[in-house]
Amino acid sequence: MEAEKIIKALADKPLQKKEQNYLVDRENEISKLNMLTRYHPFGIFGLCGETGVGKTTILNMIDSEEIKKIRISLIHRENKESILYDLLYTISLNLSRVENHAIKNLAKEVLNWIIEEVAVIKGATLGVSMIAKGDAKYEKTQLPRFNVFAAHEKLHRLLKTSIEEYGKIALLIDELDKESKQDVLNVLDSLKFELQQESMVTIFSLPYSIYREYKQDRMKWNESGNLENIIKDVIFLYEMSDSDILELLLRRLEGMNGWFKKNALVQIVSFADGNPRDALWIAQKVAFENLSEKYVDESKCKTTIKKIVREYMGSLILTEIQKKALKLCTDFIGSKEEILELFQNSGIKRTTAYSTLDRLVSSGLILEREGMYRISGKAKIFVSLI
Numbered sequence: 001m002e003a004e005k006i007i008k009a010l011a012d013k014p015l016q017k018k019e020q021n022y023l024v025d026r027e028n029e030i031s032k033l034n035m036l037t038r039y040h041p042f043g044i045f046g047l048c049g050e051t052g053v054g055k056t057t058i059l060n061m062i063d064s065e066e067i068k069k070i071r072i073s074l075i076h077r078e079n080k081e082s083i084l085y086d087l088l089y090t091i092s093l094n095l096s097r098v099e100n101h102a103i104k105n106l107a108k109e110v111l112n113w114i115i116e117e118v119a120v121i122k123g124a125t126l127g128v129s130m131i132a133k134g135d136a137k138y139e140k141t142q143l144p145r146f147n148v149f150a151a152h153e154k155l156h157r158l159l160k161t162s163i164e165e166y167g168k169i170a171l172l173i174d175e176l177d178k179e180s181k182q183d184v185l186n187v188l189d190s191l192k193f194e195l196q197q198e199s200m201v202t203i204f205s206l207p208y209s210i211y212r213e214y215k216q217d218r219m220k221w222n223e224s225g226n227l228e229n230i231i232k233d234v235i236f237l238y239e240m241s242d243s244d245i246l247e248l249l250l251r252r253l254e255g256m257n258g259w260f261k262k263n264a265l266v267q268i269v270s271f272a273d274g275n276p277r278d279a280l281w282i283a284q285k286v287a288f289e290n291l292s293e294k295y296v297d298e299s300k301c302k303t304t305i306k307k308i309v310r311e312y313m314g315s316l317i318l319t320e321i322q323k324k325a326l327k328l329c330t331d332f333i334g335s336k337e338e339i340l341e342l343f344q345n346s347g348i349k350r351t352t353a354y355s356t357l358d359r360l361v362s363s364g365l366i367l368e369r370e371g372m373y374r375i376s377g378k379a380k381i382f383v384s385l386i
């Protein structure tokens, strides 16, 4: 088998619109995002999900029809100010290439301003730190700041002009999903004025944790919450089903003459726990390890996965009770009460059962999905090794 071909087929990168034949499931989520882009008059929305579950892929699939779509991937996310600058830069770069003269000219003007501004800031920062010679106090007070007010004003004007010219715009902003809840809130709050203009819909990819907090805020369980003031709605990307992960792999491996036997792929699916990135990652690892083989069957696949789990999880330290609990639920799936009962029936004390379960869930060794608990695919292999 040509090694290069298999590795290429399993490459982990967000799917583009032209690669839709590889896209599995997600019709509902994509259709919801299409609808809200087209029909909501304005507002900020979130696309939440764990890392690697497919947020960027889904953002790429949005079809806003005649509504002008501006796609942005944040790179400089050090703080609120760098995000503002990054946003302004990327939007103006995007709009400096459009046909509409009014927008193109304004975008170019903003682009030049921001390039000069950043050059000045960099130069001055360098100058100051050279004079300051490591005197932190001096450096702090003298450090030039981003011209935040001007940047906000320019962002507002650029978006407003685009709305006037295009009628409606959709901003799709990726990569805010790597930040903490507080940082996300600060950023969204600081951009409220610019992003909540009439005839403009913004969709952010947001961290997994935001979803839970958002639901609580909406239902007013969370006194201090204020997410619902900023975010109108959140679309959550759940993990994929095992059969969808299998389908994803089959589509990627089409034309590889069954080099991966079906029962080998089942092992990969179990490892992935519904996460497409994990599936592609482990499949590539297995392929690398077995390139000289004529094919990979269940046994070869299992051996490689075990080797990788040993390598990656070998240093994981578990207490005897945690090990016992994990072994108990190797072939278990059930509610919280049922799993606690399972632990207690095997001699684990009630309070210990609770704390052990919490610990194993927070470390991802036991998964909780829609109220049902089960061991993760990775942990299942790990316990078979100890």
Ligand SMILES: Nc1ncnc2c1ncn2[C@@H]1O[C@H](COP(=O)(O)OP(=O)(O)OP(=O)(O)O)[C@@H](O)[C@H]1O
Pocket: 011, 012, 013, 014, 015, 022, 023, 024, 025, 026, 049, 050, 051, 052, 053, 054, 055, 056, 057, 058, 177, 248, 276, 277, 280
């Ligand atoms: N529905 C899908 N069908 C087929 N492949 C998918 C699907 N969703 C995601 N993938 C694949 O899974 C991998 C991860 O997807 P993607 O990069 O979109 O995830 P993400 O949530 O944006 O990750 P990150 O948190 O790192 O930004 C990619 O290789 C992508 O091609």
Ligand SMILES: [Mg+2]
Pocket: 055, 056, 057, 174, 175
């Ligand atoms: Mg992404």
